[in-house]
Amino acid sequence: MSIANTGSPSPTSHLFNPLFAQPEGSPIRELFPYLSRPGMLSLAGGYPSPGLFDAEGLQQAATTALQQDAAASLQYGASEGQLPLREALAELCASRGITCTPGDLLVTTGSQQAFDLLVKVMVAPGDPVLVEVPAYPATLQTLKLAQAQVVSVPTDEHGLDTEALARLLAQWPHARRPKLLYTVPNFSNPGGTLLPASRRAALVALAREHGFAIVEDDPYGELRFDDRCEPSVYETGLAQCGSANPVVYLSSLSKTVAPALRIGWMLADAQLLRRCAIAKQTADLCTSPLAQNIAAHYLRSGRYAPQLQKSCAEYAARMDALCSGLEAALGEQIRFVRPAGGMFIWAQLQPQEGDHEALSRALFAAAVTQGVLYVPGKAFFPADAAKQAGLCMRLSYAAPTVPQINEAVERLGRAWQQAVLSPIA
Amino acid sequence: MSIANTGSPSPTSHLFNPLFAQPEGSPIRELFPYLSRPGMLSLAGGYPSPGLFDAEGLQQAATTALQQDAAASLQYGASEGQLPLREALAELCASRGITCTPGDLLVTTGSQQAFDLLVKVMVAPGDPVLVEVPAYPATLQTLKLAQAQVVSVPTDEHGLDTEALARLLAQWPHARRPKLLYTVPNFSNPGGTLLPASRRAALVALAREHGFAIVEDDPYGELRFDDRCEPSVYETGLAQCGSANPVVYLSSLSKTVAPALRIGWMLADAQLLRRCAIAKQTADLCTSPLAQNIAAHYLRSGRYAPQLQKSCAEYAARMDALCSGLEAALGEQIRFVRPAGGMFIWAQLQPQEGDHEALSRALFAAAVTQGVLYVPGKAFFPADAAKQAGLCMRLSYAAPTVPQINEAVERLGRAWQQAVLSPIA
Incomplete structure (x- = not known):
């Protein structure tokens, strides 16, 4: 049952934020x-x-979470996430060639929330944000509600066109500099493209030169059909820039385990991560510790691979x-x-x-x-x-x-x- | 493990939204x-x-959800919420004397998210919002991040002081009219007070006269120690104003079942509810359908009461x-x-x-x-x-x-x- 868009008068319609008028x-x-x-x-x-x-495996994980850690699985948790899940996700990242510790990682309610928090923390109304197009609609909608100025970056059969981006940045037509660039480098939505390593390196170099952050959204990277695999933009950023890595990495269990867990995560520098955790306190306090503990037990069960x-x-x-x-x-x-x-x-x-x-x-x-x-x-x-x-x-x-x-x-x-x-x- | 507030330089700190600078x-x-x-x-x-x-009851509910409705319990769901839970929550509202249908109700990731969505949809920067003080800190923080102008309403041993509110509204010192008033009428946090029926009626009359919406946050109403019980502000609003009810009702299973489910809900008019559902699409797409189905089975199990x-x-x-x-x-x-x-x-x-x-x-x-x-x-x-x-x-x-x-x-x-x-x- 959806909520009807009735034409009937609303007692609150005179109170809507203009952003939500229509x-x-x-x-x-x-x-x-x-x-x-x-x-x-x-x-x-x-x-x-x-x-x-894997309903059977998830049911076993739920039973384990509720029998072995009932108190932690039913109580409020830290906004940053449950430690066992952060450890399991750091290991999952390692298996993808991404170097991180559990402390580098914020658990979010799906990766959609991770992007929403990032935008809250970084983007003020009118700030330009670069987006590869075609792009995931919820990304565009998030930026629209944040009143960002969306600047399209063209793509081709290899994904984001870094040469076109370089030209755009060299002749930047806007008053403010770009804050962020959003990309799905692995099997993009909707493009289905895989960004070559050379473009990943070029992208990081451009971010470094022009002072913007890169949001690498990676929900699909493990759903590979052959041996083709490129280093993450995050790891490319670490290699090029060390602790000045301009890349924020987002991922999710929605495409590989189950969307209904609503488990996503973000890797970012400590100051950015702390601000996103503070923004999360007002968004939903914490991601369901029950879902987090189910996910942690599942990832540890040996059934994921x-x-x-x-x-x-x-x-x-x-x-x-x-x-x-x-x-x-x-x-x-x-x-x-x-x-x-x-x-x-x-x-x-x-x-x-x-x-x-x-x-x-x-x-x-x-x-x-x-x-x-x-x-x-x-x-x-x-x-x-x-x-x-x-x-x-x-x-x-x-x-x-x-x-x-x-x-x-x-x-x-x-x-x-x-x-x-x-x-x- | 929390995220350290290190003093180390951040590669993204020059990009923070000024709201999140400190x-x-x-x-x-x-x-x-x-x-x-x-x-x-x-x-x-x-x-x-x-x-x-009730870890045992919740484990049974989880097993039922994953055995009987595995597909719905693991897939994405509608932003409005799963129908079985909306039906169970409408019944729970009925047991509290609140008249509603499942379609009047939006499921949220805790009632914190419900308030956050409401503020997104209604409050533009600089809009005045009335808040009973002392108040729940996350409410104040949400309003601060929305750049609302928080206007304190005094309270006494019976909760929000409606006479003081009437005086404040009569001599309103701000350029813009108030958008919202936030109150916890049942056993408030932190006051512990129970707002008398006469004040509830006075509050609705003031909202009607001055054109603001009331947010009735009710996480504690069922945790009663004696027979004292007052009609909800929402129902008072329906009785006074019919379909022009200015009251939005928020509640949560966090205090009566388990916080870790992160299940809250909102009752509001159709146009407001639809806008909050749209705002939810960019916040987290949907509340965990697994948690929703566990909650629905639990509420149906006869163990809640x-x-x-x-x-x-x-x-x-x-x-x-x-x-x-x-x-x-x-x-x-x-x-x-x-x-x-x-x-x-x-x-x-x-x-x-x-x-x-x-x-x-x-x-x-x-x-x-x-x-x-x-x-x-x-x-x-x-x-x-x-x-x-x-x-x-x-x-x-x-x-x-x-x-x-x-x-x-x-x-x-x-x-x-x-x-x-x-x-x-």
């Missing part, structure tokens, strides 16, 4: 009503596959199915880069002619009629750059099964033919 | 280091008694012990109102002479030496009104046992003698 919700969450239509197949969500949740391996194999098979299906159904009319990991394909349709915006609307309407959902590209652009989205779309292969994906792409192919034939529909 | 953490959380001293007895925290956690009864009896006994102990140890030198519920006693020491601020510091130092902790009163006042705190202190009887309370008040008595004899210590 707010827009998440463009992805606005697709929810379509999801419940009978027979609908969805390539829209960024949800992990429920078939890959084999479960991750299973997820990688399953997502690789689904990605294969989606790529082959798109090629079969749409051939030369669709372009995309085959991702080496993560959950997303960013695809662009190539009509021979026609108004892209009208076609985009017609395609979405036809897709709903055919019974398939995707996220139209404009959700991933700042409002003033929505036209750049053209006929792009984000397709996720994470939640549907291979047979569902096969059927979904056939429907998408039919929807495209329908849209091209009658784009005004 | 931030102060929670004055209560700053007492944590003293807690770990050997033999320390604490009357400081607002933590419920760990002995009153008997557990609450046990908590009320135990807290009443501890409150009795603390009141008797304070009278025995400090006699005429201490004044306080015996609370009819909740977790706190707000006490004021009455020295025959001396500088109150110096005595306050000396008393805290002597108490630490004697091995007892409390929260000095100034934590509950806005910074510009800290002097009003005088020799007040908040004492909680919730977490220590009766023998610990008896010993703690003896130590407090000795600390007071020591402070009065050498106030410069």
Whole structure:
């Protein structure tokens, strides 16, 4: 049950902060009503596959947490996080080649909260923030509510275009210098791209030269389909800058264990981390110590690595199915880069002619009629750059099964033919 | 392990939002280091008694959630909350005499998040917000970070002084009108007071007349020691104003089930609720669906009511012990109102002479030496009104046992003698 947007008068509407006078919700969450239509197949969500949740392992972890550490698992905890989880997460970071101690790390209520806290602590209204586009919509919304000035950085098939960024910084058109740059270097959302090591080094050098911080958001890095793996931007920053590392690293257990734990974390320098912990005191006091202790026991149980391996194999098979299906159904009319990991394909349709915006609307309407959902590209652009989205779309292969994906792409192919034939529909 | 406030240079410190240049953490959380001293007895925290956690019942609820609803308990959920929990919370509200449906209710990550979201949605920098003082420190901190103008409303032994509020509103000294008024009408933190029905009605009438919203924060209302019970301000608002009810109701399972679930909720009009749900999307996407499903199963299990009864009896006994102990140890030198519920006693020491601020510091130092902790009163006042705190202190009887309370008040008595004899210590 969602909360209705009734037109009825509200006793509090004269009191709203102007920022919330006419707010827009998440463009992805606005697709929810379509999801419940009978027979609908969805390539829209960024949800992990429920078939890959290790419910048994998590139930054992919950029982252990509530039998062995009942008091700590049920009481308030420190805003910084529970020590056993911080230790387990520091080890997880080490397995990703990231050097840190439990004290370098703040546990957050999902990595969404980590970014929200960072923005609170660093960004004042009007401060410029660099964002690779297309970008995760909740990142754009967080910056909009913080009244940041979002400055788009272009991307290509290798992710953030550091040469374009260098040119932008050299001819910086704004009065204030940029505070932050946001990037998802590993299997980005929505681009699906993996940023090469050389660009990671160039990015750190630019941050150092121009005095901004880099937010490296890494929820997907472990969901790899082959041996391709690049050093983290955080570790690149440590190597280049030592204790003056300008990189803040965010990650999450949502994509590899379960979103419902709402466990994310942040690695940052001590002064920044302390301020984020203070901001967290007013946000939610602490992340659920029960969820933290369940996560800590789970990470210690030995079940994480084999479960991750299973997820990688399953997502690789689904990605294969989606790529082959798109090629079969749409051939030369669709372009995309085959991702080496993560959950997303960013695809662009190539009509021979026609108004892209009208076609985009017609395609979405036809897709709903055919019974398939995707996220139209404009959700991933700042409002003033929505036209750049053209006929792009984000397709996720994470939640549907291979047979569902096969059927979904056939429907998408039919929807495209329908849209091209009658784009005004 | 907390995060150290090192003096070392930070690579990001030039980037901090000025609001966070020199931030102060929670004055209560700053007492944590003293807690770990050997033999320390604490009357400081607002933590419920760990002995009153129903770990067995919660473990059963967790097992049910992970066996019966594994997919929903591990996946992302709607920002508004899981329907089974919203239904259970609407029933809980009904048992408190509050009329609502699941759709009137937003689940939040503790009621701290509910207040934080409300402030985001309603308060722009410089907007005046009325707060009963003394007040819960995290409320003051949330308003400070929102750059609200905090306007203190005095309280007495019956809670918020509505006559003083009426005078303040009649001669309003600020350019902008107040947006919100924050109150804890049931067994307030730190006052321990219960607001009479007549004042609740007067408060609603003032909100209606002057066009502000009332935030009724009610974490303690069910922790009653006798039959005294007043209608909620929310229900009073409904009765007086119908659909133009200016009251927003916040509550939490933290004090009656377990803080670690981080389950709070908000009742508000549809337009306000929808905006808070949108603000929640960038705060943490959703409250842990696992914690929500555990809470829903627990509330349905029939264990809540008997557990609450046990908590009320135990807290009443501890409150009795603390009141008797304070009278025995400090006699005429201490004044306080015996609370009819909740977790706190707000006490004021009455020295025959001396500088109150110096005595306050000396008393805290002597108490630490004697091995007892409390929260000095100034934590509950806005910074510009800290002097009003005088020799007040908040004492909680919730977490220590009766023998610990008896010993703690003896130590407090000795600390007071020591402070009065050498106030410069």
